[in-house]
Amino acid sequence: xxxxxxxxxxxxxxxxxxxxxxxxxxxxxxxxxxxxxxxxxxxxxxxxxxxxxxxxxxxxxxxxxxxxxxxxxxxxxxxxxxxxxxxxxxxxxxxxxxxxxxxxxxxxxxxxxxxxxxxxxxxxxxxxxxxxxxxxxxxxxxxxxxxxxxxxxxxxxxxxxxxxxxxxxxxxxxxxxxxxxxxxxxxxxxxxxxxxxxxxxxxxxxxxxxxxxxxxxxxxxxxxxxxxxxxxxxxxxxxxxxxxxxxxxxxxxxxxxxxxxxxxxxxxxxxxxxxxxxxxxxxxxxxxxx
Amino acid sequence: xxxxxxxxxxxxxxxxxxxxxxxxxxxxxxxxxxxxxxxxxxxxxxxxxxxxxxxxxxxxxxxxxxxxxxxxxxxxxxxxxxxxxxxxxxxxxxxxxxxxxxxxxxxxxxxxxxxxxxxxxxxxxxxxxxxxxxxxxxxxxxxxxxxxxxxxxxxxxxxxxxxxxxxxxxxxxxxxxxxxxxxxxxxxxxxxxxxxxxxxxxxxxxxxxxxxxxxxxxxxxxxxxxxxxxxxxxxxxxxxxxxxxxxxxxxxxxxxxxxxxxxxxxxxxxxxxxxx
Numbered sequence: 001x002x003x004x005x006x007x008x009x010x011x012x013x014x015x016x017x018x019x020x021x022x023x024x025x026x027x028x029x030x031x032x033x034x035x036x037x038x039x040x041x042x043x044x045x046x047x048x049x050x051x052x053x054x055x056x057x058x059x060x061x062x063x064x065x066x067x068x069x070x071x072x073x074x075x076x077x078x079x080x081x082x083x084x085x086x087x088x089x090x091x092x093x094x095x096x097x098x099x100x101x102x103x104x105x106x107x108x109x110x111x112x113x114x115x116x117x118x119x120x121x122x123x124x125x126x127x128x129x130x131x132x133x134x135x136x137x138x139x140x141x142x143x144x145x146x147x148x149x150x151x152x153x154x155x156x157x158x159x160x161x162x163x164x165x166x167x168x169x170x171x172x173x174x175x176x177x178x179x180x181x182x183x184x185x186x187x188x189x190x191x192x193x194x195x196x197x198x199x200x201x202x203x204x205x206x207x208x209x210x211x212x213x214x215x216x217x218x219x220x221x222x223x224x225x226x227x228x229x230x231x232x233x234x235x236x237x238x239x240x241x242x243x244x245x246x247x248x249x250x251x252x253x254x255x256x257x258x259x260x261x262x263x264x265x266x267x268x269x270x271x272x273x274x275x276x277x278x279x280x281x282x283x284x285x286x287x288x289x290x
Numbered sequence: 291x292x293x294x295x296x297x298x299x300x301x302x303x304x305x306x307x308x309x310x311x312x313x314x315x316x317x318x319x320x321x322x323x324x325x326x327x328x329x330x331x332x333x334x335x336x337x338x339x340x341x342x343x344x345x346x347x348x349x350x351x352x353x354x355x356x357x358x359x360x361x362x363x364x365x366x367x368x369x370x371x372x373x374x375x376x377x378x379x380x381x382x383x384x385x386x387x388x389x390x391x392x393x394x395x396x397x398x399x400x401x402x403x404x405x406x407x408x409x410x411x412x413x414x415x416x417x418x419x420x421x422x423x424x425x426x427x428x429x430x431x432x433x434x435x436x437x438x439x440x441x442x443x444x445x446x447x448x449x450x451x452x453x454x455x456x457x458x459x460x461x462x463x464x465x466x467x468x469x470x471x472x473x474x475x476x477x478x479x480x481x482x483x484x485x486x487x488x489x490x491x492x493x494x495x496x497x498x499x500x501x502x503x504x505x506x507x508x509x510x511x512x513x514x515x516x517x518x519x520x521x522x523x524x525x526x527x528x529x530x531x532x533x534x535x536x537x538x539x540x541x542x543x544x545x546x547x548x549x550x551x552x553x554x555x556x557x558x559x560x561x562x563x564x565x566x
Contacts (some may be wrong), residue, residue: 010387024405031416090310090311096307097303099304107312107315118538121520176553176565211565214564215561225411231506249414253414266411269411
Protein backbone atom coordinates (compact mmCIF):
# COMPACT_ATOMS: atom_id res chain seq x y z
CA UNK A 1 0.00 0.00 0.00
CA UNK A 2 3.01 2.24 0.41
CA UNK A 3 3.24 4.61 -2.49
CA UNK A 4 6.30 6.72 -3.17
CA UNK A 5 4.69 9.69 -1.48
CA UNK A 6 3.79 7.84 1.71
CA UNK A 7 7.28 6.38 1.75
CA UNK A 8 8.99 9.73 1.77
CA UNK A 9 6.44 11.03 4.27
CA UNK A 10 7.22 8.06 6.48
CA UNK A 11 10.93 8.78 6.24
CA UNK A 12 10.28 12.32 7.31
CA UNK A 13 8.30 11.14 10.32
CA UNK A 14 10.91 8.65 11.43
CA UNK A 15 13.89 10.90 10.78
CA UNK A 16 13.90 12.90 14.05
CA UNK A 17 13.93 9.83 16.26
CA UNK A 18 16.56 8.08 14.17
CA UNK A 19 18.73 11.19 14.10
CA UNK A 20 18.46 11.83 17.83
CA UNK A 21 19.16 8.23 18.79
CA UNK A 22 22.10 8.16 16.41
CA UNK A 23 23.54 11.23 18.12
CA UNK A 24 22.75 9.82 21.56
CA UNK A 25 24.59 6.64 20.69
CA UNK A 26 27.54 7.85 18.66
CA UNK A 27 28.57 11.13 20.28
CA UNK A 28 28.99 9.94 23.88
CA UNK A 29 30.48 6.62 22.79
CA UNK A 30 33.01 8.30 20.51
CA UNK A 31 33.89 10.74 23.28
CA UNK A 32 34.31 7.90 25.77
CA UNK A 33 36.63 6.08 23.40
CA UNK A 34 38.56 9.29 22.82
CA UNK A 35 38.81 10.06 26.56
CA UNK A 36 39.92 6.52 27.27
CA UNK A 37 43.12 7.12 25.32
CA UNK A 38 44.04 10.30 27.19
CA UNK A 39 45.93 11.02 30.36
CA UNK A 40 43.01 13.08 31.63
CA UNK A 41 42.20 13.89 35.22
CA UNK A 42 39.89 16.61 36.49
CA UNK A 43 42.53 17.63 38.99
CA UNK A 44 46.08 18.38 37.95
CA UNK A 45 47.44 19.41 34.60
CA UNK A 46 44.99 20.64 31.99
CA UNK A 47 46.97 19.11 29.12
CA UNK A 48 45.46 15.79 28.07
CA UNK A 49 48.20 13.74 26.50
CA UNK A 50 47.45 10.82 24.20
CA UNK A 51 48.61 7.64 25.92
CA UNK A 52 47.05 4.90 23.78
CA UNK A 53 46.09 1.72 25.64
CA UNK A 54 47.65 2.74 28.94
CA UNK A 55 44.33 3.49 30.66
CA UNK A 56 43.01 0.08 29.66
CA UNK A 57 46.19 -1.53 30.87
CA UNK A 58 45.95 0.12 34.27
CA UNK A 59 42.23 -0.42 34.60
CA UNK A 60 42.45 -4.12 33.79
CA UNK A 61 45.57 -4.85 35.84
CA UNK A 62 44.19 -3.02 38.87
CA UNK A 63 43.20 -5.77 41.33
CA UNK A 64 39.95 -3.86 41.87
CA UNK A 65 38.98 -4.68 38.28
CA UNK A 66 38.97 -8.46 38.69
CA UNK A 67 37.20 -8.11 42.02
CA UNK A 68 34.56 -5.91 40.44
CA UNK A 69 34.02 -8.34 37.57
CA UNK A 70 33.67 -11.18 40.04
CA UNK A 71 31.23 -9.15 42.15
CA UNK A 72 29.24 -8.26 39.04
CA UNK A 73 28.96 -11.93 38.07
CA UNK A 74 27.99 -13.00 41.60
CA UNK A 75 25.37 -10.27 41.87
CA UNK A 76 23.85 -10.83 38.42
CA UNK A 77 24.00 -14.64 38.69
CA UNK A 78 22.47 -14.87 42.15
CA UNK A 79 19.68 -12.42 41.45
CA UNK A 80 18.87 -14.19 38.16
CA UNK A 81 18.61 -17.59 39.83
CA UNK A 82 16.55 -16.31 42.76
CA UNK A 83 14.21 -14.21 40.66
CA UNK A 84 13.61 -16.73 37.86
CA UNK A 85 13.16 -19.77 40.12
CA UNK A 86 11.17 -17.85 42.72
CA UNK A 87 9.25 -15.96 40.07
CA UNK A 88 8.26 -19.18 38.31
CA UNK A 89 7.02 -20.64 41.59
CA UNK A 90 5.14 -17.50 42.48
CA UNK A 91 3.58 -17.24 39.02
CA UNK A 92 2.46 -20.90 39.09
CA UNK A 93 0.95 -20.38 42.52
CA UNK A 94 -0.92 -17.27 41.47
CA UNK A 95 -2.19 -19.04 38.35
CA UNK A 96 -3.98 -21.63 40.50
CA UNK A 97 -7.68 -21.21 41.13
CA UNK A 98 -7.38 -19.26 44.36
CA UNK A 99 -9.68 -16.87 46.14
CA UNK A 100 -8.97 -13.18 45.67
CA UNK A 101 -6.31 -13.70 43.04
CA UNK A 102 -6.15 -10.03 42.14
CA UNK A 103 -5.13 -8.92 45.61
CA UNK A 104 -2.42 -11.57 45.99
CA UNK A 105 -1.10 -10.66 42.56
CA UNK A 106 -0.94 -6.96 43.34
CA UNK A 107 0.90 -7.63 46.60
CA UNK A 108 3.41 -9.94 44.92
CA UNK A 109 4.38 -7.59 42.12
CA UNK A 110 4.43 -4.33 44.08
CA UNK A 111 8.13 -4.38 45.01
CA UNK A 112 8.98 -3.93 41.34
CA UNK A 113 7.51 -0.42 41.40
CA UNK A 114 9.53 0.73 44.40
CA UNK A 115 12.35 3.09 43.45
CA UNK A 116 15.80 1.63 44.09
CA UNK A 117 16.85 4.17 46.71
CA UNK A 118 13.73 3.54 48.79
CA UNK A 119 14.08 -0.24 48.54
CA UNK A 120 17.72 -0.07 49.59
CA UNK A 121 17.18 2.26 52.55
CA UNK A 122 14.12 0.46 53.89
CA UNK A 123 15.97 -2.86 53.84
CA UNK A 124 19.17 -1.37 55.17
CA UNK A 125 17.52 0.27 58.17
CA UNK A 126 14.17 -1.26 59.03
CA UNK A 127 15.27 -4.84 58.38
CA UNK A 128 19.04 -5.27 58.37
CA UNK A 129 20.17 -2.77 60.97
CA UNK A 130 21.97 -5.00 63.49
CA UNK A 131 20.41 -3.62 66.69
CA UNK A 132 16.90 -2.33 66.01
CA UNK A 133 16.21 -3.99 62.66
CA UNK A 134 13.48 -6.59 62.31
CA UNK A 135 15.97 -9.32 61.39
CA UNK A 136 17.97 -8.64 64.54
CA UNK A 137 14.81 -9.04 66.58
CA UNK A 138 13.94 -12.31 64.81
CA UNK A 139 17.47 -13.60 65.47
CA UNK A 140 17.00 -12.59 69.09
CA UNK A 141 13.74 -14.58 69.24
CA UNK A 142 15.61 -17.68 68.13
CA UNK A 143 18.43 -16.96 70.51
CA UNK A 144 21.08 -16.55 67.82
CA UNK A 145 23.33 -13.50 67.52
CA UNK A 146 22.03 -11.00 64.95
CA UNK A 147 23.89 -10.66 61.66
CA UNK A 148 25.67 -7.39 61.03
CA UNK A 149 24.70 -7.55 57.37
CA UNK A 150 26.67 -4.69 55.88
CA UNK A 151 29.85 -5.53 57.77
CA UNK A 152 29.93 -9.30 57.53
CA UNK A 153 27.74 -10.29 54.60
CA UNK A 154 27.48 -7.12 52.50
CA UNK A 155 27.15 -8.92 49.16
CA UNK A 156 24.38 -11.19 50.43
CA UNK A 157 22.58 -8.13 51.76
CA UNK A 158 22.78 -6.38 48.38
CA UNK A 159 21.65 -9.56 46.61
CA UNK A 160 18.60 -9.81 48.90
CA UNK A 161 17.62 -6.21 48.20
CA UNK A 162 18.05 -6.47 44.44
CA UNK A 163 16.37 -9.90 44.23
CA UNK A 164 13.41 -8.51 46.15
CA UNK A 165 12.94 -5.94 43.41
CA UNK A 166 13.35 -8.31 40.47
CA UNK A 167 11.54 -11.46 41.61
CA UNK A 168 8.22 -9.61 41.21
CA UNK A 169 9.25 -8.61 37.68
CA UNK A 170 9.81 -12.25 36.77
CA UNK A 171 6.51 -13.14 38.44
CA UNK A 172 4.63 -10.50 36.49
CA UNK A 173 6.02 -11.55 33.10
CA UNK A 174 5.70 -15.29 33.70
CA UNK A 175 2.20 -14.99 35.13
CA UNK A 176 1.07 -13.01 32.11
CA UNK A 177 2.54 -15.72 29.89
CA UNK A 178 0.83 -18.47 31.91
CA UNK A 179 -2.51 -16.78 31.64
CA UNK A 180 -2.17 -16.66 27.88
CA UNK A 181 -1.77 -20.43 27.84
CA UNK A 182 -4.79 -21.48 25.92
CA UNK A 183 -7.71 -22.41 28.15
CA UNK A 184 -8.71 -25.02 25.60
CA UNK A 185 -5.32 -26.62 25.89
CA UNK A 186 -5.71 -26.74 29.64
CA UNK A 187 -9.15 -28.31 29.36
CA UNK A 188 -8.01 -30.79 26.74
CA UNK A 189 -5.13 -31.91 28.92
CA UNK A 190 -7.55 -32.41 31.75
CA UNK A 191 -10.03 -34.40 29.72
CA UNK A 192 -7.24 -36.64 28.57
CA UNK A 193 -6.60 -37.21 32.23
CA UNK A 194 -3.07 -35.92 32.03
CA UNK A 195 -1.54 -36.17 35.50
CA UNK A 196 -0.59 -32.76 36.92
CA UNK A 197 3.11 -33.49 36.70
CA UNK A 198 3.21 -34.39 33.03
CA UNK A 199 0.80 -31.56 32.31
CA UNK A 200 3.32 -29.26 33.95
CA UNK A 201 6.31 -30.87 32.28
CA UNK A 202 5.01 -31.13 28.71
CA UNK A 203 2.66 -28.16 28.48
CA UNK A 204 3.49 -25.48 31.02
CA UNK A 205 7.28 -25.57 31.08
CA UNK A 206 7.76 -25.40 27.29
CA UNK A 207 5.27 -22.55 27.23
CA UNK A 208 7.32 -20.68 29.83
CA UNK A 209 10.67 -21.21 28.11
CA UNK A 210 10.43 -18.17 25.89
CA UNK A 211 9.14 -15.63 28.43
CA UNK A 212 11.73 -16.94 30.90
CA UNK A 213 14.47 -16.27 28.35
CA UNK A 214 13.14 -12.77 27.86
CA UNK A 215 13.13 -12.24 31.62
CA UNK A 216 16.71 -13.46 31.93
CA UNK A 217 18.00 -11.24 29.16
CA UNK A 218 16.18 -8.09 30.27
CA UNK A 219 17.15 -8.58 33.88
CA UNK A 220 20.76 -9.12 32.88
CA UNK A 221 20.82 -5.80 31.04
CA UNK A 222 19.50 -3.99 34.10
CA UNK A 223 21.47 -5.99 36.68
CA UNK A 224 24.78 -5.31 34.95
CA UNK A 225 24.14 -1.64 35.69
CA UNK A 226 23.06 -1.94 39.35
CA UNK A 227 24.16 1.25 41.03
CA UNK A 228 21.74 2.95 43.42
CA UNK A 229 21.36 -0.03 45.76
CA UNK A 230 25.13 -0.10 46.27
CA UNK A 231 25.44 3.67 46.37
CA UNK A 232 23.07 4.13 49.31
CA UNK A 233 23.86 0.99 51.31
CA UNK A 234 27.53 0.04 51.21
CA UNK A 235 29.19 2.59 48.96
CA UNK A 236 30.96 -0.35 47.33
CA UNK A 237 32.50 -1.55 50.58
CA UNK A 238 33.59 -2.63 52.99
CA UNK A 239 36.81 -2.51 51.00
CA UNK A 240 35.76 -3.68 47.55
CA UNK A 241 33.27 -6.29 48.79
CA UNK A 242 30.29 -4.85 46.91
CA UNK A 243 32.00 -2.88 44.16
CA UNK A 244 30.63 -4.00 40.81
CA UNK A 245 31.92 -2.80 37.46
CA UNK A 246 29.42 0.07 37.30
CA UNK A 247 30.38 1.27 40.73
CA UNK A 248 34.09 0.98 39.99
CA UNK A 249 33.74 3.19 36.91
CA UNK A 250 31.63 5.68 38.87
CA UNK A 251 34.30 5.75 41.57
CA UNK A 252 37.14 6.37 39.14
CA UNK A 253 35.22 9.16 37.44
CA UNK A 254 33.45 11.10 40.15
CA UNK A 255 35.52 10.25 43.19
CA UNK A 256 39.05 9.88 41.84
CA UNK A 257 38.45 12.30 38.95
CA UNK A 258 40.32 9.95 36.62
CA UNK A 259 38.42 10.68 33.42
CA UNK A 260 40.68 8.57 31.19
CA UNK A 261 40.62 5.51 33.43
CA UNK A 262 36.87 5.72 33.98
CA UNK A 263 36.31 6.01 30.24
CA UNK A 264 38.36 2.87 29.66
CA UNK A 265 36.26 1.07 32.30
CA UNK A 266 33.10 2.36 30.65
CA UNK A 267 34.12 0.91 27.30
CA UNK A 268 34.75 -2.45 28.95
CA UNK A 269 31.24 -2.30 30.45
CA UNK A 270 29.81 -1.51 27.01
CA UNK A 271 31.54 -4.51 25.47
CA UNK A 272 30.23 -6.81 28.22
CA UNK A 273 26.67 -5.54 27.87
CA UNK A 274 26.82 -5.95 24.10
CA UNK A 275 27.44 -9.65 24.40
CA UNK A 276 24.12 -9.97 26.25
CA UNK A 277 22.27 -7.57 24.01
CA UNK A 278 23.13 -9.52 20.87
CA UNK A 279 21.15 -12.46 22.24
CA UNK A 280 18.24 -10.32 23.33
CA UNK A 281 18.03 -8.50 20.01
CA UNK A 282 17.97 -11.82 18.16
CA UNK A 283 15.20 -13.12 20.36
CA UNK A 284 13.02 -10.05 20.00
CA UNK A 285 13.81 -9.90 16.30
CA UNK A 286 12.41 -13.39 15.81
CA UNK A 287 9.21 -12.18 17.39
CA UNK A 288 8.91 -9.42 14.80
CA UNK A 289 8.37 -11.96 12.05
CA UNK A 290 5.57 -13.73 13.86
CA UNK B 291 -7.52 -27.47 36.48
CA UNK B 292 -10.49 -25.43 37.49
CA UNK B 293 -13.00 -28.22 37.38
CA UNK B 294 -11.18 -30.73 39.50
CA UNK B 295 -10.16 -28.29 42.18
CA UNK B 296 -11.84 -29.26 45.41
CA UNK B 297 -12.56 -26.58 47.96
CA UNK B 298 -9.90 -27.82 50.35
CA UNK B 299 -7.27 -27.79 47.64
CA UNK B 300 -8.36 -24.36 46.66
CA UNK B 301 -8.12 -23.15 50.23
CA UNK B 302 -4.64 -24.60 50.59
CA UNK B 303 -3.47 -22.93 47.39
CA UNK B 304 -5.03 -19.66 48.46
CA UNK B 305 -3.24 -19.86 51.77
CA UNK B 306 0.12 -20.60 50.13
CA UNK B 307 -0.27 -17.86 47.52
CA UNK B 308 -1.18 -15.29 50.14
CA UNK B 309 1.63 -16.37 52.45
CA UNK B 310 4.25 -15.85 49.77
CA UNK B 311 2.64 -12.73 48.34
CA UNK B 312 2.54 -11.23 51.81
CA UNK B 313 6.22 -12.04 52.30
CA UNK B 314 7.05 -10.06 49.20
CA UNK B 315 4.74 -7.23 50.17
CA UNK B 316 5.74 -7.07 53.82
CA UNK B 317 8.69 -4.63 53.47
CA UNK B 318 6.34 -2.12 51.84
CA UNK B 319 3.69 -2.69 54.50
CA UNK B 320 6.28 -2.34 57.25
CA UNK B 321 7.53 0.90 55.72
CA UNK B 322 4.00 2.32 55.63
CA UNK B 323 3.30 1.24 59.23
CA UNK B 324 6.59 2.71 60.43
CA UNK B 325 5.77 6.00 58.77
CA UNK B 326 2.89 6.45 61.26
CA UNK B 327 5.03 5.82 64.34
CA UNK B 328 6.91 8.17 66.58
CA UNK B 329 10.69 7.85 66.20
CA UNK B 330 10.82 6.08 69.58
CA UNK B 331 8.19 3.53 68.53
CA UNK B 332 9.96 2.99 65.21
CA UNK B 333 13.02 1.51 66.92
CA UNK B 334 11.19 -0.06 69.85
CA UNK B 335 12.14 -3.61 70.83
CA UNK B 336 10.19 -5.80 70.53
CA UNK B 337 8.82 -4.14 67.39
CA UNK B 338 5.34 -2.65 67.63
CA UNK B 339 3.25 -4.05 64.81
CA UNK B 340 -0.14 -2.43 65.23
CA UNK B 341 -0.56 -1.28 68.79
CA UNK B 342 1.20 2.03 69.07
CA UNK B 343 0.17 5.63 68.97
CA UNK B 344 -0.53 6.31 65.29
CA UNK B 345 0.58 9.78 64.25
CA UNK B 346 0.84 11.92 61.14
CA UNK B 347 3.68 13.95 62.64
CA UNK B 348 6.31 12.47 60.29
CA UNK B 349 4.43 13.48 57.20
CA UNK B 350 4.15 17.03 58.48
CA UNK B 351 7.81 17.01 59.48
CA UNK B 352 9.11 15.65 56.20
CA UNK B 353 7.28 18.33 54.32
CA UNK B 354 8.32 21.14 56.61
CA UNK B 355 11.97 20.28 57.09
CA UNK B 356 13.01 18.65 53.87
CA UNK B 357 10.97 20.45 51.33
CA UNK B 358 9.42 17.24 50.13
CA UNK B 359 7.11 18.99 47.71
CA UNK B 360 9.93 20.64 45.85
CA UNK B 361 11.52 17.27 45.11
CA UNK B 362 8.13 15.84 44.24
CA UNK B 363 7.60 18.73 41.86
CA UNK B 364 10.99 17.99 40.32
CA UNK B 365 10.07 14.34 39.82
CA UNK B 366 6.80 15.31 38.17
CA UNK B 367 8.49 17.86 35.92
CA UNK B 368 11.20 15.43 34.87
CA UNK B 369 8.93 12.48 34.16
CA UNK B 370 6.28 14.51 32.36
CA UNK B 371 8.83 16.57 30.46
CA UNK B 372 10.65 13.51 29.17
CA UNK B 373 7.37 11.75 28.38
CA UNK B 374 5.97 14.66 26.35
CA UNK B 375 9.20 14.95 24.36
CA UNK B 376 9.15 11.19 23.85
CA UNK B 377 5.61 11.28 22.49
CA UNK B 378 6.34 14.17 20.16
CA UNK B 379 9.24 12.34 18.56
CA UNK B 380 8.09 8.77 19.12
CA UNK B 381 4.52 8.80 17.82
CA UNK B 382 5.41 9.94 14.28
CA UNK B 383 8.21 7.38 14.11
CA UNK B 384 6.08 4.50 15.40
CA UNK B 385 3.31 5.57 13.03
CA UNK B 386 5.66 5.47 10.07
CA UNK B 387 7.12 2.09 11.09
CA UNK B 388 3.70 0.53 11.60
CA UNK B 389 1.80 1.92 8.61
CA UNK B 390 4.45 2.40 5.96
CA UNK B 391 7.07 -0.24 6.71
CA UNK B 392 9.99 -0.59 4.34
CA UNK B 393 12.44 -3.44 4.11
CA UNK B 394 14.68 -1.65 6.60
CA UNK B 395 12.07 -1.06 9.27
CA UNK B 396 12.89 -4.18 11.24
CA UNK B 397 16.61 -3.40 11.24
CA UNK B 398 15.97 0.16 12.39
CA UNK B 399 13.73 -1.00 15.23
CA UNK B 400 16.27 -3.52 16.43
CA UNK B 401 19.02 -0.95 16.23
CA UNK B 402 16.94 1.42 18.36
CA UNK B 403 16.49 -1.34 20.91
CA UNK B 404 20.22 -1.93 20.99
CA UNK B 405 20.91 1.68 22.02
CA UNK B 406 18.88 0.97 25.17
CA UNK B 407 21.30 -1.77 26.06
CA UNK B 408 24.30 0.46 26.27
CA UNK B 409 25.15 0.63 29.96
CA UNK B 410 24.76 4.16 31.28
CA UNK B 411 28.09 3.99 33.02
CA UNK B 412 29.80 3.55 29.64
CA UNK B 413 28.90 7.09 28.70
CA UNK B 414 28.86 8.65 32.17
CA UNK B 415 32.15 10.49 31.68
CA UNK B 416 31.45 12.33 28.42
CA UNK B 417 27.83 13.09 29.33
CA UNK B 418 28.94 14.49 32.65
CA UNK B 419 31.61 16.62 30.97
CA UNK B 420 29.23 17.79 28.24
CA UNK B 421 26.67 18.84 30.83
CA UNK B 422 29.41 20.59 32.77
CA UNK B 423 30.56 22.44 29.67
CA UNK B 424 27.08 23.60 28.70
CA UNK B 425 26.15 24.48 32.29
CA UNK B 426 23.44 21.83 32.28
CA UNK B 427 24.54 19.94 35.36
CA UNK B 428 21.76 19.90 37.94
CA UNK B 429 19.23 21.43 35.54
CA UNK B 430 15.85 20.18 34.36
CA UNK B 431 16.90 20.57 30.74
CA UNK B 432 19.93 18.33 31.18
CA UNK B 433 18.17 15.49 32.96
CA UNK B 434 15.01 15.70 30.82
CA UNK B 435 17.10 15.28 27.66
CA UNK B 436 18.87 12.26 29.15
CA UNK B 437 15.65 10.61 30.36
CA UNK B 438 13.91 11.34 27.07
CA UNK B 439 16.66 9.83 24.94
CA UNK B 440 17.29 6.82 27.13
CA UNK B 441 13.58 5.90 27.16
CA UNK B 442 12.82 6.81 23.55
CA UNK B 443 13.59 3.32 22.17
CA UNK B 444 11.17 1.70 24.62
CA UNK B 445 8.47 4.25 23.80
CA UNK B 446 8.82 3.75 20.06
CA UNK B 447 8.77 -0.02 20.48
CA UNK B 448 5.72 0.00 22.65
CA UNK B 449 3.83 2.41 20.39
CA UNK B 450 4.85 0.36 17.39
CA UNK B 451 3.49 -2.90 18.81
CA UNK B 452 0.17 -1.18 19.54
CA UNK B 453 -0.06 0.64 16.20
CA UNK B 454 0.71 -2.55 14.34
CA UNK B 455 -2.41 -4.14 15.78
CA UNK B 456 -4.70 -1.49 14.31
CA UNK B 457 -6.25 -3.19 11.27
CA UNK B 458 -5.10 -1.66 8.01
CA UNK B 459 -8.46 -2.45 6.40
CA UNK B 460 -10.10 0.30 8.40
CA UNK B 461 -7.69 2.84 7.00
CA UNK B 462 -8.25 1.60 3.49
CA UNK B 463 -12.00 1.78 3.96
CA UNK B 464 -11.85 5.34 5.20
CA UNK B 465 -9.58 6.25 2.33
CA UNK B 466 -12.04 4.81 -0.16
CA UNK B 467 -14.68 6.99 1.40
CA UNK B 468 -12.48 9.88 0.42
CA UNK B 469 -11.10 10.80 3.82
CA UNK B 470 -7.96 12.87 3.65
CA UNK B 471 -4.81 11.72 5.40
CA UNK B 472 -5.38 14.29 8.11
CA UNK B 473 -9.00 13.27 8.71
CA UNK B 474 -7.94 9.68 8.70
CA UNK B 475 -5.49 10.36 11.48
CA UNK B 476 -7.85 12.48 13.57
CA UNK B 477 -11.08 10.50 13.25
CA UNK B 478 -10.05 6.94 12.52
CA UNK B 479 -6.60 6.36 13.87
CA UNK B 480 -6.48 8.46 17.03
CA UNK B 481 -9.38 6.82 18.86
CA UNK B 482 -7.83 3.42 18.23
CA UNK B 483 -4.35 4.54 19.19
CA UNK B 484 -5.28 6.19 22.48
CA UNK B 485 -5.09 3.06 24.70
CA UNK B 486 -1.63 2.22 23.38
CA UNK B 487 -0.42 5.77 23.85
CA UNK B 488 -1.83 5.86 27.38
CA UNK B 489 0.01 2.67 28.31
CA UNK B 490 3.20 4.03 26.82
CA UNK B 491 2.84 7.21 28.86
CA UNK B 492 2.31 5.16 32.03
CA UNK B 493 5.37 3.01 31.47
CA UNK B 494 7.53 5.99 30.65
CA UNK B 495 6.42 7.90 33.74
CA UNK B 496 7.17 4.89 35.93
CA UNK B 497 10.62 4.43 34.36
CA UNK B 498 11.53 8.12 34.60
CA UNK B 499 10.18 8.48 38.13
CA UNK B 500 12.28 5.56 39.35
CA UNK B 501 15.43 6.26 37.33
CA UNK B 502 18.39 6.47 39.67
CA UNK B 503 21.72 6.32 37.86
CA UNK B 504 21.52 9.63 36.07
CA UNK B 505 19.48 11.44 38.69
CA UNK B 506 22.05 10.59 41.34
CA UNK B 507 25.01 11.50 39.15
CA UNK B 508 24.01 14.64 37.29
CA UNK B 509 21.78 16.42 39.80
CA UNK B 510 22.55 17.92 43.14
CA UNK B 511 20.01 20.30 44.63
CA UNK B 512 18.17 22.28 42.03
CA UNK B 513 16.81 19.56 39.75
CA UNK B 514 17.13 16.58 42.09
CA UNK B 515 14.08 14.28 41.98
CA UNK B 516 12.69 12.12 44.79
CA UNK B 517 15.14 9.29 44.12
CA UNK B 518 17.99 11.61 45.06
CA UNK B 519 16.02 13.11 47.95
CA UNK B 520 15.57 9.66 49.49
CA UNK B 521 19.23 8.83 48.89
CA UNK B 522 20.13 11.81 51.07
CA UNK B 523 18.73 9.82 53.99
CA UNK B 524 21.55 7.33 53.62
CA UNK B 525 24.03 9.48 55.50
CA UNK B 526 24.33 8.01 58.98
CA UNK B 527 23.18 11.01 60.96
CA UNK B 528 21.10 9.05 63.44
CA UNK B 529 18.03 6.89 63.39
CA UNK B 530 15.17 8.72 61.74
CA UNK B 531 13.31 5.66 60.55
CA UNK B 532 9.83 7.07 60.93
CA UNK B 533 10.68 10.14 58.88
CA UNK B 534 12.56 8.07 56.32
CA UNK B 535 9.51 5.82 56.03
CA UNK B 536 7.13 8.73 55.64
CA UNK B 537 9.28 10.31 52.94
CA UNK B 538 9.65 6.96 51.20
CA UNK B 539 5.94 6.22 51.32
CA UNK B 540 5.17 9.57 49.74
CA UNK B 541 7.84 9.00 47.09
CA UNK B 542 6.63 5.59 45.95
CA UNK B 543 2.86 5.87 46.44
CA UNK B 544 1.90 7.44 43.09
CA UNK B 545 4.02 5.01 41.08
CA UNK B 546 2.89 1.90 42.93
CA UNK B 547 -0.73 2.93 42.30
CA UNK B 548 -0.02 3.56 38.61
CA UNK B 549 1.73 0.20 38.44
CA UNK B 550 -1.25 -1.63 39.93
CA UNK B 551 -3.55 -0.22 37.29
CA UNK B 552 -1.36 -1.01 34.33
CA UNK B 553 0.21 -4.42 35.00
CA UNK B 554 -0.67 -6.05 31.74
CA UNK B 555 0.31 -3.15 29.53
CA UNK B 556 3.61 -2.91 31.38
CA UNK B 557 4.48 -6.48 30.51
CA UNK B 558 4.25 -5.68 26.83
CA UNK B 559 6.36 -2.56 27.16
CA UNK B 560 9.00 -4.10 29.36
CA UNK B 561 9.47 -7.12 27.11
CA UNK B 562 9.36 -5.09 23.89
CA UNK B 563 6.23 -6.92 22.82
CA UNK B 564 7.77 -10.38 23.22
CA UNK B 565 5.26 -11.28 25.95
CA UNK B 566 1.69 -10.05 25.73
